[in-house]
Amino acid sequence: MKWLFASPILMSALTSGFTTSPRSLSGSTVVQQQQQQQQQRAQIRVTEAHARDSVVGSLFSSNSDDADTDAESASASALASDSDTATATSSTGSAAMDWDNEQKKQSAEKEKEESGVSNDVDIDIDIDIEENENENKEPPLKIAIVGGGWGGWGAAKAICEAKENVEVTLLDALPDPTGATPFLSKSGKPVEAGTRGFWKDYPNINKLCAELGLDESDIFTSFTNSSFYSPDGLEATAPVFSESVIPKIDSPIPFLNKLSGQSFPQLPSPLGQVLATFPLFERIPLQDRASMLGLLVATVDCLGNDVTVQEKYDRMSAQDLFILFGLSERLVEDFIKPTLLVGLFKPPEELSALVVMELLYYYALAHQDSFDVRWIKNGTVSDSLILPLSTHLQENYDLEVKGGSFVSKISYDDSAATNKSSIEYKTRDGEVSTMDVDGIVLALNGKGMSAVMANSPDLAQYKTFSKAASMANGVDVISVRIWLDRYVPTRTPANVFSAFDALRGSGGTFFMLDQFQAENEEALWAGETPQGSVLACDFYNAGALLSLSDEQITEILMKELLPEAVPDFAYANVVDTWVGKFPGSVSFFSPGSFDRRPPMQGDPAVPTIKFAGDWVRMGDMEHGAKGLCQERAYVSGIQAGNILLDETIGKSRLYKHPVLPVREDEAQFKAAVTLNKQVMKLLPRFWVR
Numbered sequence: 157m158k159w160l161f162a163s164p165i166l167m168s169a170l171t172s173g174f175t176t177s178p179r180s181l182s183g184s185t186v187v188q189q190q191q192q193q194q195q196q197r198a199q200i201r202v203t204e205a206h207a208r209d210s211v212v213g214s215l216f217s218s219n220s221d222d223a224d225t226d227a228e229s230a231s232a233s234a235l236a237s238d239s240d241t242a243t244a245t246s247s248t249g250s251a252a253m254d255w256d257n258e259q260k261k262q263s264a265e266k267e268k269e270e271s272g273v274s275n276d277v278d279i280d281i282d283i284d285i286e287e288n289e290n291e292n293k294e295p296p297l298k299i300a301i302v303g304g305g306w307g308g309w310g311a312a313k314a315i316c317e318a319k320e321n322v323e324v325t326l327l328d329a330l331p332d333p334t335g336a337t338p339f340l341s342k343s344g345k346p347v348e349a350g351t352r353g354f355w356k357d358y359p360n361i362n363k364l365c366a367e368l369g370l371d372e373s374d375i376f377t378s379f380t381n382s383s384f385y386s387p388d389g390l391e392a393t394a395p396v397f398s399e400s401v402i403p404k405i406d407s408p409i410p411f412l413n414k415l416s417g418q419s420f421p422q423l424p425s426p427l428g429q430v431l432a433t434f435p436l437f438e439r440i441p442l443q444d445r446a447s448m449l450g451l452l453v454a455t456v457d458c459l460g461n462d463v464t465v466q467e468k469y470d471r472m473s474a475q476d477l478f479i480l481f482g483l484s485e486r487l488v489e490d491f492i493k494p495t496l497l498v499g500l501f502k503p504p505e506e507l508s509a510l511v512v513m514e515l516l517y518y519y520a521l522a523h524q525d526s527f528d529v530r531w532i533k534n535g536t537v538s539d540s541l542i543l544p545l546s547t548h549l550q551e552n553y554d555l556e557v558k559g560g561s562f563v564s565k566i567s568y569d570d571s572a573a574t575n576k577s578s579i580e581y582k583t584r585d586g587e588v589s590t591m592d593v594d595g596i597v598l599a600l601n602g603k604g605m606s607a608v609m610a611n612s613p614d615l616a617q618y619k620t621f622s623k624a625a626s627m628a629n630g631v632d633v634i635s636v637r638i639w640l641d642r643y644v645p646t647r648t649p650a651n652v653f654s655a656f657d658a659l660r661g662s663g664g665t666f667f668m669l670d671q672f673q674a675e676n677e678e679a680l681w682a683g684e685t686p687q688g689s690v691l692a693c694d695f696y697n698a699g700a701l702l703s704l705s706d707e708q709i710t711e712i713l714m715k716e717l718l719p720e721a722v723p724d725f726a727y728a729n730v731v732d733t734w735v736g737k738f739p740g741s742v743s744f745f746s747p748g749s750f751d752r753r754p755p756m757q758g759d760p761a762v763p764t765i766k767f768a769g770d771w772v773r774m775g776d777m778e779h780g781a782k783g784l785c786q787e788r789a790y791v792s793g794i795q796a797g798n799i800l801l802d803e804t805i806g807k808s809r810l811y812k813h814p815v816l817p818v819r820e821d822e823a824q825f826k827a828a829v830t831l832n833k834q835v836m837k838l839l840p841r842f843w844v845r
């Protein structure tokens with residue numbers, strides 16, 4: 157759950173190389189060697205193609221009356237075109253092309269086999285060629301991806317789809333990170349560690365759907381409204397800008413009233429949001445809402461400047477920023493704090509001001525419809541998206557997945573100039589194994605990184621790794637699923653709890669899965685006859701709830717939070733529950749953490765180990781997604797995969813996995829940034845250090 161309400165209140169207030177160290181010898185030597193070998197292979201193929209053409213030609217003439225002539229003819233033309241490609245390949249010297257040609261050759265051979273034509277001469281030639289190829293073929297490069305979240309899968313995709321001579325293995329401590337084995341409650345019902353939304357600007361995850369042949373309308377709900385509840389009841393409902401109409405406006409200004417019920421016009425941000433959200437949040441007095449303006453000024457100054465300025469904002473807590481820029485206490489307590497608790501899973505006093513502003517901009521401010529969000533329509537993120545991706549990579553690229561493998565140590569040999577690493581991992585039966593690899597993408601969370609570094613002195617001696625290990629304290633999360641004996645209607649399927657005492661300092665959300673997944677309701681009940689609503693409730697920054705029993709946590713929801721928000725919950729009985737506790741599992745963007753978060757490019761002294769994940773800094777490869785965000789984690793993985801191949805295979809390879817940028821900043825934001833830069837030439841930035 158994320159930044160559902162920032163935009164409405166915000167707008168309402170307004171109305172008011174790399175070290176080119178090589179894989180083993182030097183990067184360029186490796187590339188040269190590979191190119192020589194590819195050329196040799198291509199030459200062999202050219203010779204083979206000529207020989208084969210003449211042999212097939214003679215067979216043709218001798219079999220011209222045979223009933224199988226057509227099939228043979230198809231085979232022959234496939235081979236002929238194969239040989240053409242092989243000739244072309246020799247000029248490119250590309251391993252990717254070679255791979256592709258190899259595939260074509262194999263399928264042509266298979267076709268021929270299936271056509272039942274015996275061709276002894278051709279087979280002899282093929283055997284000779286294969287022997288030659290085997291003699292010349294360099295052993296595959298071994299790359300390991302440690303961590304199978306969005307970051308790890310992004311890296312696996314980028315590396316596998318490059319079609320280089322690489323063996324890829326993905327290791328994760330989870331028993332099955334592929335999504336093939338669903339997580340089930342004790343009673344066998346499907347559960348998930350947290351309900352995840354997909355925001356408007358997730359272009360790479362959307363593209364992934366298309367690449368996997370998935371129809372987005374089968375995977376995601378339509379964009380949904382979300383509601384915000386306090387102990388006083390419903391505070392506000394966020395609109396859907398891209399699909400919906402302006403809610404009823406009852407205002408003294410006739411022009412605004414006329415907009416009621418009309419489709420949202422696409423206006424420059426933040427004008428559209430201002431109009432649409434005018435009637436929301438009326439419980440918060442106008443002057444408090446107007447105090448949000450200071451935050452907009454700070455956001456332009458922070459995000460419009462370079463990393464030196466951003467680091468200064470990062471050292472400040474968001475709470476300090478709010479005080480400095482004049483945000484009212486009422487606004488912060490009643491609205492911003494609960495919003496951050498569900499967006500970055502911590503209160504403002506514990507969060508980096510930089511990351512808060514990045515999140516604010518990405519999810520709320522950049523475009524009128526930036527905070528439109530949709531959800532999984534059937535099952536979980538794992539089985540809807542990760543499973544098709546993992547199947548594609550395993551079936552088409554021989555990706556090896558080692559689930560239940562807890563990586564406990566990484567050794568790195570820098571003395572022999574091989575840049576080889578050795579990964580030690582423990583399987584569920586307690587067995588310890590090692591694997592030697594030429595490159596690694598570390599796609600771990602802070603907690604995992606810290607555990608690995610504790611036993612990895614070879615790496616911990618380098619600052620990048622030891623600083624990353626200091627990010628061990630992740631945020632605690634609790635996920636609860638509740639099956640009820642009756643349907644409880646709610647205004648919207650996605651909802652936020654705000655400022656309830658029962659939350660004990662945590663953030664809280666509840667999602668009506670029977671509404672999101674109405675078309676697949678039986679699956680929510682694992683085949684049992686559905687009896688009523690199914691809720692997924694998440695608590696973030698949940699340290700104060702962790703020590704409670706599962707029953708106590710369910711009781712807090714059923715007796716306090718849910719009925720206070722929506723009174724009809726008081727009449728429902730619990731049929732089944734599941735509670736999952738995940739201490740320290742989520743990235744924590746504390747003040748000053750920017751410097752400790754690992755750069756995706758890794759440490760200059762260890763060029764063959766890269767980092768991926770939502771907490772990783774992407775430097776000049778930042779693509780725009782921010783905060784705790786699946787799109788960000790996925791893109792960081794793709795980029796880390798690309799740069800690891802640059803390092804190990806070489807930059808001149810044929811295919812580099814593309815990354816789609818998020819939408820460009822709007823003109824008025826760019827203008828504000830330019831203006832701010834002029835002003836800041838004269839004004840010392842005394843509020844940051």
Ligand SMILES: Cc1cc2nc3c(=O)[nH]c(=O)nc-3n(C[C@H](O)[C@H](O)[C@H](O)COP(=O)(O)OP(=O)(O)OC[C@H]3O[C@@H](n4cnc5c(N)ncnc54)[C@H](O)[C@@H]3O)c2cc1C
Pocket residue numbers: 157158302303304305306307308327328329330333349350351352353354561562563564599600601603604605607608633694741742768769770771783784785786787789
């Ligand atoms: C409750 C909740 C709600 C969220 N809501 C949203 C949302 O609405 N929208 C959104 O976009 N994002 C949301 N997020 C954030 C999003 O899920 C994350 O940003 C993203 O999944 C991070 O992916 P990752 O690959 O960086 O890390 P992770 O998914 O944490 O992957 C790290 C992997 O490393 C493995 N690992 C750790 N240590 C080891 C080890 N020693 N050996 C082997 N494997 C190890 C772990 O098992 C894990 O699979 C939410 C997160 C949570 C927890």
